[in-house]
Amino acid sequence: MSTTTTESRKLYFRLLRYVRPYLAAFIISIIFMVLLGLSDAAVPALLKPLFDGGFIEKDLDSLQQTLVLLVLLFLIRGISHVVSTGTMGWVSGKIVLDIRKQMFAHLLDMPTRYYDTNATGNTLSKITFNVNQVTQAATRTLTILIRDTVTALGLLAVALYLNWQLTIAILVAFPPVVIVAQLFARRMRSFSHAHQDKTGDMTHVLEESMRGHKVVKVFGGKKYENKRFFNVANKVRQFQQKVLLAGAANVAVVELITSVVLCSIVYIGTLQAIDQGQTAGHLISFFAALGLMISPIKRLASAMQPLQRGLAAAESIFKLIDEEREKDNGTQALARSEGVLALENVSFSYSSDKAPALHQISFTAAAGETIALVGQSGSGKSTIASLLPRFYDPTSGHIFLDGHDLRDLRLADLRKQISYVSQDVVLFNDTIRANISYGSDTQADEAQIIAAAKAAHAWEFIQEMPQQLNTLVGENGIQLSGGQRQRIAIARALLKNAPLLILDEATSALDSRSESLVQEAIENLRHGRTTIIIAHRLSTVENADRILVLDQGHLVEQGSHTELLALDGRYAALYGNLQ
Incomplete structure (x- = not known):
């Protein structure tokens, strides 16, 4: 296991500690995420009886039952989506509040030397900007990982049931996808660090210019301050663009690998269905499971972008939280001094x-x-x-x-x-x-x-x-x-x-x-x-x-x-x- 992966895991588990006070809501959210993922996987399973029983065999009872099941399925999907989104959003907001509260309390305990050597704007950026990035990793990314992993596994189970030989062949795509994701993860973490640092610099320039606005006006510093702000804001834009491009390239490569594998499977599966005389519903259901698998895999690949941004932000936040507090080793009490x-x-x-x-x-x-x-x-x-x-x-x-x-x-x-x-x-x-x-x-x-x-x-x-x-x-x-x-x-x-x-x-x-x-x-x-x-x-x-x-x-x-x-x-x- 690489050092980067080990550090990422440690960071993520440390972030999840903030979930403990809200574990009940978090578990409820996960349960409904799993239901949402399973409901996605259930759609292609219902396509076989819908086509074979309703359209080919003309069985109206089978058609009615399948349609009722589809309506119930989408009702469950709707409820699951609302509950999982609402509870995870509540947990996310609480985590943001708790981290900011801890950071602020820690800042009040910091020694004066910290303020002597750290720009105010950079510290403010950690509390305002970086914390929001962290919650993307702690909650939103987790939502994608749980829901889409369940969906992908559910669809994989349906595909295995319908045609296990071809489904096993699909698994060949996963090792390249994992390797690509890890390569892009390192790049995105590096760019995210730089983006957050430059955002802190931008906040610092803003804070200085606003605090010293009278000096800026009297000494004609508007042109200089505009140039200074543009330079740092442009750096923020450049690194943000690099993060976006790295994330987009990651998704594109994963999609390409997946599509090549799936298209190959579709071709082989069609030939196999013709030879073995499989029904249209069987074939449509199998191909639907494969096709629906693309979206969750794509979302899982794109989840690396907010995950790496969040982990990079978490590193800077925990670095602040882990800063040594003002030393208070004294044990003697003093109610009222004489003043000597x-x-x-x-x-x-x-x-x-x-x-x-x-x-x-x-x-x-x-x-x-x-x-x-x-x-x-x-x-x-x-x-x-x-x-x-x-x-x-x-x-x-x-x-x-x-x-x-x-x-x-x-x-x-x-x-x-x-x-x-x-x-x-x-x-x-x-x-x-x-x-x-x-x-x-x-x-x-x-x-x-x-x-x-x-x-x-x-x-x-x-x-x-x-x-x-x-x-x-x-x-x-x-x-x-x-x-x-x-x-x-x-x-x-x-x-x-x-x-x-x-x-x-x-x-x-x-x-x-x-x-x-x-x-x-x-x-x-x-x-x-x-x-x-x-x-x-x-x-x-x-x-x-x-x-x-x-x-x-x-x-x-x-x-x-x-x-x-x-x-x-x-x-x-x-x-x-x-x-």
Whole structure:
């Protein structure tokens, strides 16, 4: 057995595991598929009594009985078709839902490094496009395989009964058909992989162009984006065409082999019937069985196309599902932290081929203390902020919260202790109420939400909106100004009431009026919390208890604003450049 066949079998059986919760409906569907296949095979069996008894022997009773049986046969066919199609469609829809649910849940558990190295569009394509391809393999193709295999075997049984010598000769056609199908299957799997990858690339280009539409317009990038999209969309078309041609060629070759064999059998069978004096009904019934066998064999051959597309999609989906989850090996619980934070000789590198982003960083933040991280871009400020919620783990060294190594804490417990407000505020396309109370373990009541909004200086503009807290903010808060989005994010952090606060450039992109309001909101937010502030505007960190100056991943100075100015070192130079 070839490696490709073995892998395909493993993939298919893994797909069929998703059928288990719906096994009853699946079995019902298979039963009616078998009935449908047998009803197809029963048609030529009824042709012999119809022609011999009704037309040749003029037996009206035989004719009436055969016609009644034909009507009943087509009634059974109709019922079987409706039930098998309906139940298999229901199972297929459930499988799509379950796979997408599993993929989405897995994505939420993926480490940050996954998002650093994988294009969003390609991941979206797997969930939207590839899953539908998989269900073709798991359900629709299975329908063809069961129904048409039963039909072909039933017709073969009828043909064996009528003329076993010639029927055995037909079996000579099967080995070439199987060999051809396997050859084309490999080609279709390869083309299907490429087609799905290029579809992911196309989704990525779409997502980038839509997200950056303002930059595209201002910088005259329409021609470039049109060309970029055309190139990738054309690649999708080309590989789709290759899949279709490979599938069509497969069917054509199988049909040719089958037709040559059947035509030879028809000729030999006619000569045999003349010599042996067989009845017309016998001959018509035998030839009908052979002729009707072509369609199911053709469909079985064409089933390779969606099967290989589905299996190729399944490989990409299971590759995503099998990606290693975010490591959560901690066992210690932490209900409410005091906010004592300590870094001991922390070093970190984003990858082995890049220079370290942090070198032997050590500092301690007491409960309720405000620590500001300042320095040029690339100095390691945001890297420290990313290590605290364990988006990444230090390459070496340790980070402690209340004396607990962060890696010993359960991730959920650790992240309960942290609120995060960044320059790039993330708001969801939902109401202001939902965005402020987002992720709350307990359902916040309206009084708590309003109190948080007031403390964040957001209530004043929320009241002016037509639906107030029930106002939809649009995609990523597009209906709000930058300052309003920041204040919603601060209200969210206030409502969470976590003991450790991270502010990453929270005021860097605001006008003076918005900055003033946001700064007041931040002062309310900082009260009673250990706060890590990252800022380019040094004027926003003058009141910090301690300022840490970073340079290319090294901690070069620390102290209060006054102490650092008196040192006349790196901080004083940075501060002087901004005056």
